Structure formats: structure tokens, C-alpha cells
Amino acid sequence: MQRINKNVVLALLTLTSSVFLLFQLYYYKYYLSPKNGAVFSKVKGSQSGQDGIQWHVIKKFLGLVSSHNVPVYLIDPLVLGLIQKDYEQLRSSSDGTSPECKFFCAARDFTTFALLDKTWKHEVSLFRAAEKMGFQWLKIQNRDPRLEGMDDLSGIEIPLHYIFKLAAHAIHLVVFYERNGNYVWHGPLRLKQNIDRKFVPFRKLHFGHYAGAYNKPEVLQLSIDDLKVHIPKNLSQFLEEMSHSRFLECRYREARAFFQLYPDDASLDAVEFRKKAKALLHLAALTLNNLGVRFWLSSGTCLGWYRQCNIIPYSKDMDLGVFIQDYKSDIIPAFQKAGLPLKHKFGKVEDSLELSFQGEDDVKLDIFFFYEDDDHIWNGGTQAKSGKKFKYEFISNL
Numbered sequence: 512m513q514r515i516n517k518n519v520v521l522a523l524l525t526l527t528s529s530v531f532l533l534f535q536l537y538y539y540k541y542y543l544s545p546k547n548g549a550v551f552s553k554v555k556g557s558q559s560g561q562d563g564i565q566w567h568v569i570k571k572f573l574g575l576v577s578s579h580n581v582p583v584y585l586i587d588p589l590v591l592g593l594i595q596k597d598y599e600q601l602r603s604s605s606d607g608t609s610p611e612c613k614f615f616c617a618a619r620d621f622t623t624f625a626l627l628d629k630t631w632k633h634e635v636s637l638f639r640a641a642e643k644m645g646f647q648w649l650k651i652q653n654r655d656p657r658l659e660g661m662d663d664l665s666g667i668e669i670p671l672h673y674i675f676k677l678a679a680h681a682i683h684l685v686v687f688y689e690r691n692g693n694y695v696w697h698g699p700l701r702l703k704q705n706i707d708r709k710f711v712p713f714r715k716l717h718f719g720h721y722a723g724a725y726n727k728p729e730v731l732q733l734s735i736d737d738l739k740v741h742i743p744k745n746l747s748q749f750l751e752e753m754s755h756s757r758f759l760e761c762r763y764r765e766a767r768a769f770f771q772l773y774p775d776d777a778s779l780d781a782v783e784f785r786k787k788a789k790a791l792l793h794l795a796a797l798t799l800n801n802l803g804v805r806f807w808l809s810s811g812t813c814l815g816w817y818r819q820c821n822i823i824p825y826s827k828d829m830d831l832g833v834f835i836q837d838y839k840s841d842i843i844p845a846f847q848k849a850g851l852p853l854k855h856k857f858g859k860v861e862d863s864l865e866l867s868f869q870g871e872d873d874v875k876l877d878i879f880f881f882y883e884d885d886d887h888i889w890n891g892g893t894q895a896k897s898g899k900k901f902k903y904e905f906i907s908n909l
Contacts, residue, residue: 563616564678564679564680565615565616565619565622565680566612566615566616566736566738568622568677568678568680568681568682569615569622569680569682569738570738571644571645571646571677572624572646572675572677572682573738573739573740575637575640575641575644575646575675576637578640579631579634579636579637579640580631581626581630581631581637582626582627582630582631582741583624583625583626583684583741584624584625584728584730584740584741584742584743585622585623585624585625585740585741585742586623586624586625586685586718586743586749587619587621587622587623587624587717588623588717588750588753589617589619589717590614590615590617590622591742591743591746591749591750592750593613593614593617594614594733594735594742594746595746595747595750597613598746601733601734601735602731602733604734612736613736614735614736615735615736615738616736620680620681620711620712620715621680621681621682621683621711621715621716621717622680622681622682622683623682623683623684623685623716623717623718624682624683624684624685625684625685625686625687625697626684626685626686626687627687627688627689627695628669628670628686628687628688628689629689633670641675644677645677645678646675646676646677647675647676647677647710648673648674648675648676649673649674649676649706649707649710649711650670650672650673651670651671651672651673651674651700651701651702651706651719652668652669652670652671653668653669653671653698653699653701654667654668654669655667655668655669655688656698656760657688657690659763669686669688669698670686671685671686671697671698671699671700671719672684672685672686672697672698672700672718672719673686674710674711676710676711681711683716683717683718683719685697685718685719686698687725689727690724692793693726693727694724694725694726694727695724695725695726695727695728696722696723696724696725696758697718697719697722697723698722699719699720699721699722700713700716700718700719700720721757721758722757722758722759722760723753723756723757723758724756724758725749725752725756726748726752728743728744728745728749729743729744729745730742730743730744731743731744755805761816761820762817762820763820765818766818766819766820766821769818769819770819775819775821776824776825778824780824781824784822784824784827784874785821785822785824787870787871787872787874788822788829788870788874789822790871791829791851791870791871791874791876792812792829794849794850794851794870795829795831795846795851795868795876795878797849798845798846798849798851799831799833799842801845802839802841802842802845804833804837804838804839804842805833805834805837806831806832806833806837806878807831807832808830808831808832809830809831809832809879809890810830810832810877810879811823811826811828811830812826812829812830812831813830827873827874827875828874828875828876828877829870829874829875829876829877830877830879831876831877831878831879832878832879832880832881832890833878833879833880833881834880834881834883835860835864835880835881835882838860838864838880842866842878843856843866846866846868851868851869851870851876852868852869853866853867853868853869854867854868854869854875855867855895857891857892857893858880858891858893858900860880862882862891863880863890863891863892863893863900863902864880864891865877865878865879865880865890865891865892865893866878866880867895879891879892881905883907884907885907886907887904887905887906887907888904888905888906888907889902889903889904889905890902890903891903
């Protein structure tokens with residue numbers, strides 16, 4: 512057997528050790544050095560290195576956006592849920608210092624922030640600075656639905672989501688856009704073919720599985736785990752909105768196809784009716800939202816939105832649906848105070864309740880209350896002239 516040259520073995524061991532040492536120095540410089548804000552052992556109350564990574568990734572991200580005057584606010588449901596439990600204490604605390612990392616060190620793959628599009632300029636310098644800090648980043652964009660309509664179905668592409676990844680944690684930045692109706696909207700996260708699907712575990716994201724809509728939130732700055740963070744001021748309302756924030760875009764293409772078969776009524780009477788009907792819907796939504804009553808478009812009003820992206824001009828009334836468990840005795844007084852007198856009241860709270868309010872001129876608002884049975888839901892209807900009653904049944908997963 513041929514003898515092994517000891518000098519060759521020694522040279523290989525020396526080379527291997529040198530490469531390993533260089534790797535350790537590189538990793539320390541770009542991920543663990545104080546310059547990059549990752550001295551994990553200094554995190555208050557940290558129980559493990561993973562906790563420290565999360566806290567420092569968030570700290571670095573907040574420093575990044577702050578240095579570029581990009582106003583972000585926290586919308587992560589897991590973290591906000593923890594904050595809500597100590598909300599009053601955090602608000603009353605002068606500096607928010609805590610002996611332990613209670614909020615940002617909770618185990619998770621992402622921390623989610625939001626950004627209102629009009630508050631920044633998509634500056635390239637932000638992403639260059641992020642790369643210098645060790646972040647890898649990804650932009651997800653898609654068509655702008657605000658430009659879609661009967662005459663324009665193209666829509667330019669706009670950024671909807673950003674992912675900033677560092678070490679074992681990632682920041683999900685959701686871009687919100689203002690929409691007509693005084694609310695903000697975020698788009699769905701749809702991965703195109705050229706995007707690396709292993710970049711992060713996308714399925715674990717809290718935002719982006721579908722488009723969402725929220726009331727414009729007021730934000731409040733708090734000191735949380737020794738970090739200055741903006742959060743929605745009405746925290747409980749924002750968290751409650753999440754449960755029913757899914758946004759369904761109007762089907763413009765189908766609506767245009769419908770109007771090619773059945774031309775839209777563009778008469779002055781139709782235009783005037785739609786104007787009054789939309790004003791009535793806006794007032795009804797404002798009134799019910801102030802009462803905390805959940806509702807949806809129902810009957811002919813829902814059909815008009817789904818089929819032709821508009822109000823059916825010959826319907827002459829607006830229809831809303833409300834679950835009977837959300838009924839409040841304050842509804843009638845609240846609508847009357849808003850200038851909408853009660854025109855009809857059919858049925859009872861325990862059976863087939865329907866309220867009808869008179870809007871401007873002949874435009875009427877009907878609120879149908881829905882009841883749940885074991886395998887279906889239903890609402891009652893009463894013919895005003897004859898008093899004849901009807902029952903309409905629907906599948907249970909409305």
C-alpha cells in the first residue's frame with residue numbers, strides 16, 4: 512500500500528481550517544456584528560438565540576425605514592394580539608421599558624408591517640441600504656384594479672408586498688392603497704413564475720392570501736420591547752376588522768360582456784337614481800358601522816354588483832342583509848336620527864324581521880334579517896300590499 516505523504520495531509524488540514532475560519536469571519540461581519548445590530552445575547556428576557564434574531568431583525572428594519580423617512584406601522588396579528596392584553600399599560604408607560612422581551616420575541620416566521628403607498632416614493636436607495644445591512648428582499652406586484660373599469664381593463668402593475676429577509680426571520684411589508692369610499696385596500700400575494708417559492712414559507716403569511724379592505728386607521732407610537740413602533744390606535748377595532756376584511760373585486764370583464772348583450776340604461780333618470788342610491792348606501796353603512804352591526808349587500812343590490820358592477824336602475828330600492836344575532840334595538844332610532852324614517856316593519860325579532868327606511872324621493876332601503884338553522888340560513892319577506900309572507904333559504908356557508 513502506498514504511503515500517505517504527511518506534508519500533503521497537513522497542507523489539506525491547514526487549508527480546510529483556513530476556509531472554515533474565513534467563513535466564520537464573514538458570517539460574523541454580515542450577520543452577528545454590532546455594526547449590523549445582532550448582538551443577540553443583549554436582548555432583554557431573551558430565552559434563546561432565535562428570540563434575539565427576531566428582535567434584532569425588527570430593530571434593523573425599523574432603523575432602515577426610519578432613516579429613509581418611510582412611515583410603517585405594525586399590523587402583525589400575533590404581536591398585536593399580545594399587545595392588546597397590555598395595551599393600557601403600554602400607553603400609560605412613559606418609556607415602555609420592560610425587563611423581558613414579551614412581544615417581538617414570540618416564535619413566528621414573519622413580522623408584518625403596513626405602509627400607505629402615497630407616503631413614500633419607492634426610492635431605490637432604500638433597497639440598496641437594505642442590501643448593505645444584510646437583507647435580502649423581494650417585491651411582489653400585480654395589476655392596479657383602481658384603473659380597471661368598463662373602458663379600461665389593462666391596469667398598470669403596482670407593488671403590493673415586500674419581503675425583507677435576514678438570517679432566520681423575515682419582515683412582510685404590506686402596501687395599502689386608498690380606494691374610493693374612504694377606505695384602504697391591499698392586494699393579494701400572487702407569486703409569478705420567476706419568483707423563488709422557497710425564498711420564505713409564503714403559506715405562513717398572515718396577509719396576502721386574498722385582497723383586504725380596512726377603514727383608514729389612526730396610528731399611535733408606543734415603545735414596545737424598547738423599540739419605537741407605530742400601531743393602529745383603535746387596536747381592538749383593527750383586529751376585529753381582520754376577521755371580515757376579505758375584499759372581492761368587481762368582475763369588470765363579465766360586466767362588460769353583460770352590457771354587450773343588454774346595454775346599460777344611461778338615461779338621466781337612471782343616473783340620478785344611482786346617485787341617490789349610492790348616497791343612501793353610504794349613509795346606511797355609516798349608521799350600521801357606528802352601531803357595530805355587521806351587514807352585507809343582499810338581494811337585487813348584490814345581484815347588481817356581481818352581474819354589472821353597478822346598481823340596477825330599475826330596482827328602486829337598496830337591500831342589505833344582517834344576521835339576527837347582530838340585531839340591536841338602537842337600529843331604528845339611529846336611522847331616524849340619520850334622516851331615514853321607518854316606512855315599514857314586518858315580522859318579529861324571532862321570526863322574519865324586515866325593516867324598511869325611506870330615503871330621498873322614492874329610493875328605499877330594506878334591511879333583511881337572516882336566521883340560522885342546522886344546515887341552512889333563511890330570511891323572510893313580506894309583500895307590502897297583500898301582506899303575503901315568503902321564506903328564502905340559502906346554503907349555510909353564506
